[in-house]
Amino acid sequence: MTKVAPPPEPEHEINLREALEERYLAYALSTIMHRALPDVRDGLKPVHRRVLFAMRQLKLDPGSGFKKSARVVGDVIGRYHPHGDQSVYDALVRLAQSFSVRYPLVDGQGNFGNVDGDNAAAMRYTEARLTEVAAQLLNGIDEDTVDFRDTYDGEDSEPTVLPGAFPQLLANGAAGIAVGMATSIPPHNAAELCDAALYLIKHPNAKTEKLVEFVKGPDFPTGGIIVEPRAAMLEAYETGRGGFRVRAxxxxxxxxxxxxxxxxxxxxxxxxxxxxxxxxxxxxxxxxxxxxxxxxxxxxxxxxxxxxxxxxxxxxxxxxxxxxxxxxLENRFPLNMNVLSAGQVPGVMSLRGVLRAWLEHRKVVLVRRSNFRLDKIEKRLEVLEGYLKAYLNLDEVIRIIRQEDEPKPALIKKFKLTDNQAEAILNMRLRSLRKLEEMEIRGEHKELSAEQKALKSLVKSEDKQWARVADEIKEVKALFGPKTALGARRTKFSDAPAIEYVPMEAMIEKEPVTVVCSKKGWIRTMKGHVGPDTEIKFKEGDAGRFLLHAETTDKVLLFATDGRFYTLDVTKLPGGRGNGEPVRLMIDLDESHEVVELFVHQPGRKLIVASHEGNGFIVPEDEVVAMRRAGKQVLNVTGKDEAIACAPVQGTHVAVIGDNRKLLIFPVKEVNEMTRGKGVRLQRYADGGLADVKTFNLKEGLTVYDKSGRQRNFPDLKDWVGARAQAGRLPPKGFTSERKFGGPFGAV
Incomplete structure (x- = not known):
């Protein structure tokens, strides 16, 4: 007999829970930091940042020609963003849509979609270049203003954040869903943001209520009218969470x-x-x-x-x-300013916090740009000083170059030059030996020295740095100010609606109608209030069951054997001369259940409901109304039990009759009032169950109806009055043999 070898032992055993926690956390962090949430400094997500940087590398500046979008997408996914080309193209398209982005970052040529929701043309047909707004975001990126990191394959580098001279985060807004968090920021007016930022520079401790005097509210690219109260908007900007009601x-x-x-x-x-x-x-x-x-x-x-x-x-x-x-035509745009602070930590920030973070970033960019320029000036001054020494000793320099085998060390030794100065002298062209060139070098040296002194003063003084940042913000405001076509505010403001909402019922013309429902559940309305003697035609094999006098503004309640109440608008019921429509097409009533009662809703009234097993309770009629197809569960029934009766509460006592034709009367106060449940025992049975229930005033007597609609009153019922849950006794002589009290609502 062949022996089966045991399975090999695993090299590494990993706890499943720990592995899932670790890997899901990694996925969550990746989604939060690299996909869904924007950076508070430049207001961009990684994919948008990479698209703009790739277009900058392709030299697609605002004044240059267009290039195919497919070329841009290819560079993005090939060098920086190893994901699907369609997702990258969708991001590029959105940046070019003037109805999606308040200040487009991409200038598109071709079909980039429309406000109807039609998609853009394929990337091979459209062309793109950067806009002036995008140029502001990228301005200074080649001057060591931001950090760079290796791309996914290590062959290139990309910026971790853009210099961001434009207030992109609030100006264009953002939306994204991460793991366990989301962001939703509406677009705003750039000029207003610049004004708020300038005020915040002068008043670092300014509160939100002061800043909203400048940032009045969102400024959507599609316009509209904001009707949100000012107090609610102030709270939203203070907490970073809220919303704005926008109307057409x-x-x-x-x-x-x-x-x-x-x-x-x-x-x-x-x-x-x-x-x-x-x-x-x-x-x-x-x-x-x-x-x-x-x-x-x-x-x-x-x-x-x-x-x-x-x-x-x-x-x-x-x-x-x-x-x-x-x-x-009215929509609510949510505000949830959940952003990445310093590109690392997600959190909800206030309006003041977002503006302060942008200003701090601009200050860092300014200092780094100044230091970069100082380094360039220092190197240039070093070369210019070498040139000046060469001009002062021009004949000796020429002699050394002509006669020495190694002129560079000789020049360094003779004139005490640095290596860079000697190299620059040796690389000079003969035309530079003119006297005019010497004067230009002296002038350049003087200018650079003055610039160097000013930059050093700037780097050492925080006040001067904030003054320079303010000047840069003023330049941005001038480009996109309220008098420009792009910068003019589009969304206006209005107070709460001047008129109160008029409900649909009030708008419907009130007319008398008769609601007719057949035994097979076909329902319709007829104009006017017709009497029970009126001839009404039904489908062959069908007959009338309910005849209700109502108004077009009324609601009709339907109680079914599953213990649910369903609500129908009279105005929505089919009219005309036909047979109507099956009521099951209007509500989700299962084929195994039937209609128990159909009646016109009267607000404030109370109902008594009961099941075949003899359980029931009183429920306020307002609690059973539910404008849903599935209705509202009120009487709980299980197994073979089902709802059997529903009647209005209109008296002091309850009359219950069973299948065994025994009648029991007891006070209404013995029945519990509730909104949902099984209820309490109304009558006890040896065989069968409950047949009907009714409420009445004991002093006025009990009125019952026979099949023909004839009524009879029984005034003396003391012998049948007992306690709830008793068996009862046979009814008095002359009582209907139908084991029913007669239609309490509208049965015919």
Whole structure:
């Protein structure tokens, strides 16, 4: 018999939990630091930073020609960002979309998508170059202003952050979802940010309430109107968390014969126009916009959505208020300023914190740039001093060069030159020996010496550094100020809506209707209040069950054997001369369950519900209303038990009758009031279960109805009054044999 060799022992045993924790943490950190959250200093994520740097390396400056986007994407993924080309191209496209980015960083040529949500053309068809905003972000990157690190393959280097002369983080905003955290920053006006930063330089301890006098609120590229209260905006900027309600901008256009139409010219940020129109059309078809007749998209380069009111008498403010409530013509943009501080630590920062971090970065960039320039000046002055010594002893220099085999050491020894000075003299061209050249060198030496003195003074003085930073910010403000086409504020502000929201019910014309529901569950409405004697046609094999007199503004409640209540709007029920529609198409009622009761909702009323096993309780009618297809579970039933009865609470006593035709009467106060549950025992049975339940005033007697609708009152029922959960006794003579009290709501 062949023996099976045992499995080899593993070389390393790793605890699964520890391995998962370690590796998921690494993934989380990578997502937070290298993908989802922007750096507070330059406001960019790594992919955007790499796109801009690659375009800079390709010399795609604002004044240069365009290059294919595919060339840019190829350089990015080949040298800096080893990920999918489509994701990199999507990032580049967004930076070029004027409706997505307040201050585009990429100047695109070709189809870069539109506000309808259409995609950009393939990268082989579009071309791109940097904008002036991007140039400001990159300005000084070759002057040792920021640190560089090796790329993923070690063959090249990339900046860890850009110099960032432009307030990119707040000006263009950011959005991203990391592991366990997210960021959402709306775009702002660059000139206002510059004003706030200048004030913060002069007043380092300035509070947020002062800064919001400059930064009034977001400035979205698609315009719109912000209706968020000032107090809420102040709290959002103070804590770094909040949101802004943005509404579409609209105007009223007068038409002949006293008519009018609404024209929407600006829509909220990040709302796709085509989907917005589609949503409005769906609501129109579903009859959920009773004040609106039609919607048309007449947009060309500018947005123009035409909204036609139902009638000229419709108040335009009421019409727009209803649309703001039910469509994305009003949207809420969240604020969550979760950013990477110093490129390492994620955290939520206030408006003041973000501006302070940007200013500190600009100061560091200024000092590093100054030191870089000082080093260049020092080396140049060294060379110029060597040139001057050569001019003073020009004949001797020429002799040494002509006669000495090693002229460099001889020059160093003779004139006490440095190695760099001797090398520069030896590399001089003959034309530089002119007298005019000597004068130019002396002038350059003088200028550089003065610049060196000024830079040294700048590096040593913090006040001078802040003054220089302020001057640079003023230059940025001049480029993108409120008087420029790009810098003018687009989003305006308004107080809270001048009119209160008018509910849909108030907008629906109140008319009398009759709700008809058949035994097979087909439901419809008929105009006016028809009587039970009116001939109503049904499908073959079907008959009427419920006949309710209602108004078009009412709601109808349906109680089913699964113990759930379902809510229907009368105005949404099918009308006309047909047979209506199955109620199961309007609600999620399982085929195994049936309708127990159908009645018009009366706010403030109380209901008593009961199951076949004889359990029940009282529930406020307002608690059972739920505008969901799935309804609302109220009476809990299990196994073969099911809901069997529902009646309004309209008296002092409860009457319960069972399948065994035994009647029991007890006080209403013995029944618990609750919003959901199994309830308490109403009546005890040896066989069968509960058949019907009703409440009434004992002094007025119990009224019951037979099949023909005839009623009879039983005034003396003392012998049937007992305690809850008793068995009861057979009803008095003349009591209906149907084991039902008759339709308490609207059964026919």
């Amino acid at each position: 901008r609209w105007e009223q256009e007068e038409l002949p014969r006293g008519g009018y139409q609404i024209v929407v010219t600006e829509i909220p940020y990040q709302v796709q126009k085509s989907k917005l129109v589609e949503k409005i059309a769906e609501l129109l078809q579903a009859r959920k916009l009773p004040l609106l007749e039609d919607v048309r998209d007449e947009s060309a380069e500018e947005i123009r959505l035409v909204l036609v009111p139902k009638a000229r008498t419709v108040d335009p403010a009421h019409l727009m208020e209803s649309l703001f409530r039910s469509t994305e």
